[in-house]
Amino acid sequence: MIVAGFGFRGAATRASLEQALAAAGGPPIDLLAAPEDKADAACLTDLAAALGLPVCSIDAATLAAIDTPTQAERVLAARGTGSVAEAAALAAAGPGATLISARRISADRLATCAIASGDPR
Template identity: 60%
Template sequence: MIVAGFGFRGAATVASLSDALARAGGAGVALLATAQDKAATDSFTAFATALALPIAAIPANELSRQTTLTLSQASLAARDTGSVAEAAALAAAGPGARLLAPRVVSGDGMATCALAKGADT
């Protein structure tokens, strides 16, 4: 299973999220993941609905346990992880998951996306 993890600012739109997914090469994604406190935002739920994909809401303690490829100082300070997108993707994909690449940033700078593949696929 391939999971798309997202980090995004409050002002991110569905277009921001869609652009980040496209830049990450998100074909074949089965699940969307983000930080628990962001999962129910209007833009993220509308994005998931448009794609007809479920959302995994990842608790902060699970995000901080993931080893990310990206080391954003802002993300470390705010979320105790190097990349919310990478950490969310890894946590949702389960034990033994691996990132397909470092996270990418949407053209407007409002969203990041990373893809992870579960160990069972």
């Protein structure tokens, strides 16, 4: 399973997420993932509908428990993980998941996306 994990600010748009996803590249995506407090955001649900993909919401404790290769101090202080996008992708992809693409930032700097591969079982 290939998962695109997202982190984004409240002002992010579907275009922000699309830009971050395009920057992350990778193989075809099976699932989108985001923190549970943002999983219902219009920008993400619009993207999911356009792509015909489900959204997996990841709780804060799970995100904070994942050590990510990217370490943004602001994100670490706010969310307990260095990269929300990387943590969400890894969590949704399941135990033993690996990153295909570390977080990439949208052109407007409102969204990040990382891609992971794994077997969610």
